[in-house]
Amino acid sequence: MRKAFKLQDLDCANCAAKMETDIAKLDGVEGASISFMTSKLMLEADEARFGDIVQEAQAIVSRYEPDCRILVPTV
Amino acid sequence: MNPKQKRWRNRIVVALILFFAVCAFEATGHLERTLDRQNALLVEFSLFFIPYLIAGYDVLAKAAKNVARGHGLDENFLMAVATIGAFALVFFPDSEPHMAEGAAVMLFYQVGELFQSYAVGKSRKSIAAMMEIAPEYANVMRDGQLERVDPFEVAPNDIIVVKPGERIPLDGAVVEGHSRIDTAALTGESVPRSAQVGDEVLSGCVNLTGTLTVKVLKPYEDSTVSRILEMVENAADKKARTENFITRFARYYTPIVVGLAAVLAFVPPLFVGGWADWILRGLTFLVVSCPCALVISVPLSFFGGIGGASRQGILVKGSNYLEALAKADTVVFDKTGTLTSGTFEVTELRPGGGVTPEELLEAAAHAEANSNHPIALSVLAAYGKPVDRQRIAFAEEVSGHGVQAQVDGEVVLVGNDKLMYMHNVDYEVGELVGTALHVARGGRYLGTILIGDTVKADAAQAIDDLHAAGVKRTVMLTGDRADVAAEVARTLHIDEVRAELLPENKVAEVERLLDELAEGGQGKRSRNLAFVGDGINDAPVLMRADIGIAMGAMGSDAAIEAADVVLMDDKPTKIARAMRIARKTMGIVWQNIVFALGVKFAVLVLAALGIANMWMAVFADVGVAVIAILNAMRAMRS
Numbered sequence: 172m173r174k175a176f177k178l179q180d181l182d183c184a185n186c187a188a189k190m191e192t193d194i195a196k197l198d199g200v201e202g203a204s205i206s207f208m209t210s211k212l213m214l215e216a217d218e219a220r221f222g223d224i225v226q227e228a229q230a231i232v233s234r235y236e237p238d239c240r241i242l243v244p245t246v
Numbered sequence: 247m248n249p250k251q252k253r254w255r256n257r258i259v260v261a262l263i264l265f266f267a268v269c270a271f272e273a274t275g276h277l278e279r280t281l282d283r284q285n286a287l288l289v290e291f292s293l294f295f296i297p298y299l300i301a302g303y304d305v306l307a308k309a310a311k312n313v314a315r316g317h318g319l320d321e322n323f324l325m326a327v328a329t330i331g332a333f334a335l336v337f338f339p340d341s342e343p344h345m346a347e348g349a350a351v352m353l354f355y356q357v358g359e360l361f362q363s364y365a366v367g368k369s370r371k372s373i374a375a376m377m378e379i380a381p382e383y384a385n386v387m388r389d390g391q392l393e394r395v396d397p398f399e400v401a402p403n404d405i406i407v408v409k410p411g412e413r414i415p416l417d418g419a420v421v422e423g424h425s426r427i428d429t430a431a432l433t434g435e436s437v438p439r440s441a442q443v444g445d446e447v448l449s450g451c452v453n454l455t456g457t458l459t460v461k462v463l464k465p466y467e468d469s470t471v472s473r474i475l476e477m478v479e480n481a482a483d484k485k486a487r488t489e490n491f492i493t494r495f496a497r498y499y500t501p502i503v504v505g506l507a508a509v510l511a512f513v514p515p516l517f518v519g520g521w522a523d524w525i526l527r528g529l530t531f532l533v534v535s536c537p538c539a540l541v542i543s544v545p546l547s548f549f550g551g552i553g554g555a556s557r558q559g560i561l562v563k564g565s566n567y568l569e570a571l572a573k574a575d576t577v578v579f580d581k582t583g584t585l586t587s588g589t590f591e592v593t594e595l596r597p598g599g600g601v602t603p604e605e606l607l608e609a610a611a612h613a614e615a616n617s618n619h620p621i622a623l624s625v626l627a628a629y630g631k632p633v634d635r636q637r638i639a640f641a642e643e644v645s646g647h648g649v650q651a652q653v654d655g656e657v658v659l660v661g662n663d664k665l666m667y668m669h670n671v672d673y674e675v676g677e678l679v680g681t682a683l684h685v686a687r688g689g690r691y692l693g694t695i696l697i698g699d700t701v702k703a704d705a706a707q708a709i710d711d712l713h714a715a716g717v718k719r720t721v722m723l724t725g726d727r728a729d730v731a732a733e734v735a736r737t738l739h740i741d742e743v744r745a746e747l748l749p750e751n752k753v754a755e756v757e758r759l760l761d762e763l764a765e766g767g768q769g770k771r772s773r774n775l776a777f778v779g780d781g782i783n784d785a786p787v788l789m790r791a792d793i794g795i796a797m798g799a800m801g802s803d804a805a806i807e808a809a810d811v812v813l814m815d816d817k818p819t820k821i822a823r824a825m826r827i828a829r830k831t832m833g834i835v836w837q838n839i840v841f842a843l844g845v846k847f848a849v850l851v852l853a854a855l856g857i858a859n860m861w862m863a864v865f866a867d868v869g870v871a872v873i874a875i876l877n878a879m880r881a882m883r884s
Contacts, residue, residue: 208549
């Protein structure tokens with residue numbers, strides 16, 4: 172499953188690069204890409220564990236930028 | 247500026263004022279006169295520490311938090327260590343005081359960071375504004391009443407009303423009214439287009455003058471506006487090689503420079519002494535070790551390039567394609583719909599023996615009635631009378647050959663030489679200019695219809711622009727006969743022509759050209775091949791080329807899917823413009839990389855030799871970042 176998330180308050184380009192590397196290494200993630208400019212995270216991951224993976228990704232994001240939140244789309 | 251940035255700015259301004267006040271006070275020499283050396287230093291220390299804390303307490307807090315969590319080496323940590331180090335040097339008995347530098351480094355760092363944040367926010371906003379083409383509602387006609395609903399809820403064949411000033415919510419055809427339409431959001435074209443009954447209108451455009459009643463043709467998910475938004479969202483996904491290289495570089499750069507800083511600070515003084523001086527050199531290294539300028543300026547440049555292009559109706563699906571486009575030196579065109587307008591016109595009727603021109607046209611029109619190929623449409627237009635579909639039993643397209651149909655119980659063939667040959671029809675060959683459409687009924691040759699295609703007004707200009715932009719080879723692929731194709735190529739100054747190709751041959755032809763391109767360089771190709779098509783029949787070729795460019799593609803879903811670059815209108819001059827934007831963006835990217843690395847390395851060397859001080863180091867960090875960002879923003883204006 173592939174989904175795009177908005178990253179709120181993503182301020183540091185280098186941190187975005189680090190988050191991307193770490194999220195891509197998560198178990199069940201097939202691909203992760205963060206665009207600093209559009210503040211978007213594209214996540215391609217195992218459908219069964221998708222919710223957990225998003226939470227793990229949030230933990231990584233918070234580690235590099237404490238203010239930054241992964242916004243889960245409402246639709 | 248957002249509120250967060252405003253508070254940040256105010257804080258920096260206060261810190262700056264205090265800093266300069268302290269500097270001025272210190273310059274009077276009042277402290278030295280009234281206090282002994284030790285106490286004077288302590289007072290000075292405390293005075294400089296106030297603006298330092300005001301400016302940088304958040305940096306210190308973040309650094310502390312990071313260390314507590316067990317991973318450091320981010321920019322906050324580096325800045326905290328460097329500046330605290332500079333202050334701490336005062337405790338070395340034999341050193342000059344460096345408090346002013348410590349405070350100044352923090353101040354400039356914050357000024358640079360604020361500017362970065364502001365610049366990033368601004369360019370994010372400008373792209374967001376560009377993407378504000380999503381319609382908020384649709385006025386749909388239900389039970390004779392107009393109802394305002396979400397565009398999602400509107401289905402094809404619904405009737406919607408678009409008032410002046412409103413955005414067209416879904417793709418459709420005008421059934422009533424006439425107006426002028428602003429397509430700038432989609433095509434970058436500033437001259438409004440007129441829309442009348444029968445015209446197709448695209449979602450995302452703004453209706454300007456009159457009320458339009460529109461029959462919806464596509465659901466919202468497939469409408470132009472949602473496809474564009476989807477494409478832009480996904481563009482973020484595909485990063486250029488340069489971009490990946492820089493983030494990887496940054497991953498090694500920082501630890502290496504920090505390592506060198508440690509070595510520089512502690513190893514030489516073991517042999518030559520002078521601890522304070524060497525530690526200061528090490529601290530200077532730390533300031534230079536931040537990779538920010540590079541890491542931010544590269545994606546910002548690409549983003550600017552993609553944003554600037556989209557403002558002109560050129561959608562690039564990722565920075566990797568912008569990078570590839572900059573390196574294209576072979577451009578292959580599909581002729582029809584790309585260089586020629588694809589609007590065909592019947593130019594001549596040549597009935598065979600005993601056949602009237604009307605009979606010839608009638609047979610052809612009925613056979614072609616179910617086709618929407620441009621040639622078929624031109625035949626129908628020339629026929630000009632309604633087609634009686636009852637008379638058509640079946641009709642099928644024979645790809646690359648023509649149409650085979652059964653009309654009034656007889657097999658009617660309409661197509662090129664190959665089709666006639668395939669069915670053993672004896673046809674006349676004469677001096678023909680244009681596309682020849684032979685017609686046969688029940689195995690008997692009825693005559694030939696000549697169809698001309700008009701070359702687009704700016705096609706010749708487009709090819710010249712490409713050559714001027716450094717494209718070495720232009721090739722035109724077409725299913726047309728060789729003499730027609732050669733004539734078009736000659737007028738347009740195209741270098742080479744491959745004519746009489748079936749759609750499936752086009753892929754093979756592009757593959758051959760790719761191989762030829764590979765032979766020039768050793769092993770890996772450094773030059774690329776771009777293919778430009780209109781998306782009808784050529785999706786496989788678009789995918790096969792290094793860069794697939796689809797033009798006027800808003801109608802063709804397959805083309806949007808397959809292409810890497812989508813030109814929203816059908817002007818071939820946009821190809822050269824896209825290429826210029828790509829080259830300019832790559833130029834800016836490399837300028838930034840070379841400039842940032844050059845300054846950093848220079849300052850590192852000078853710092854190691856004890857020539858560069860912390861002031862220079864902080865310039866090498868934030869000064870360079872600011873300049874690189876300003877340079878990157880140029881990519882947006884093209």
